[in-house]
Amino acid sequence: MKLIDEKGRLFGKLNIIDLLVILLILAVLGRFVMKVDFKQANDGKGVEVETQTVEYDFVVLNVRDVTVAAVQEGDAVKDSKTNVSMGTVTKVESVPHVDEFITPEGEVMLVESKIYYDMTVTLETPAIANENTILVNKKELRVGAQITLQAANFSISGNVWRIEVK
Numbered sequence: 001m002k003l004i005d006e007k008g009r010l011f012g013k014l015n016i017i018d019l020l021v022i023l024l025i026l027a028v029l030g031r032f033v034m035k036v037d038f039k040q041a042n043d044g045k046g047v048e049v050e051t052q053t054v055e056y057d058f059v060v061l062n063v064r065d066v067t068v069a070a071v072q073e074g075d076a077v078k079d080s081k082t083n084v085s086m087g088t089v090t091k092v093e094s095v096p097h098v099d100e101f102i103t104p105e106g107e108v109m110l111v112e113s114k115i116y117y118d119m120t121v122t123l124e125t126p127a128i129a130n131e132n133t134i135l136v137n138k139k140e141l142r143v144g145a146q147i148t149l150q151a152a153n154f155s156i157s158g159n160v161w162r163i164e165v166k
Helices: 016-041 065-070
Strands: 052-064 076-079 085-102 108-129 134-136 146-150 155-165
Touching: 052 065, 052 085, 065 108, 085 134, 108 155
Parallel strands: none
Antiparallel strands: 052 108, 052 155, 076 085, 076 146, 085 108, 108 134, 146 155
């Protein structure tokens, strides 16, 4: 007896396409059953996780004084792409932006800008933190990540500079 006969049937009884359809249906049903069993095992609550307070610094380079003045302690900020809360501003620091210029003699000269500033905005938020990742409202927070934060009167783009789990 051949494995597949001339009509494409497995062992002369079952068509291969029919077998694939049956396996697909069983896989979908199995996934549904596993999902239901997992929820019932946790009383429908899913896995409980503990939130911790996270403080992080957000650095914004080369902004005007108007932007610096707009960011205030106590402002609640959101991620501009996902519109999820990213915390509350706890501290705002700014220093004049420093530009590098090369003189005709080939020396590097540092010059403080009179109109542009570099800002460090410290934020605090509840987050889920473990050894692999920090999640703020389902958004990953990592040092070096570039994000845009917004509030009612400002929108700033910068990088996460420091993260501390308290």
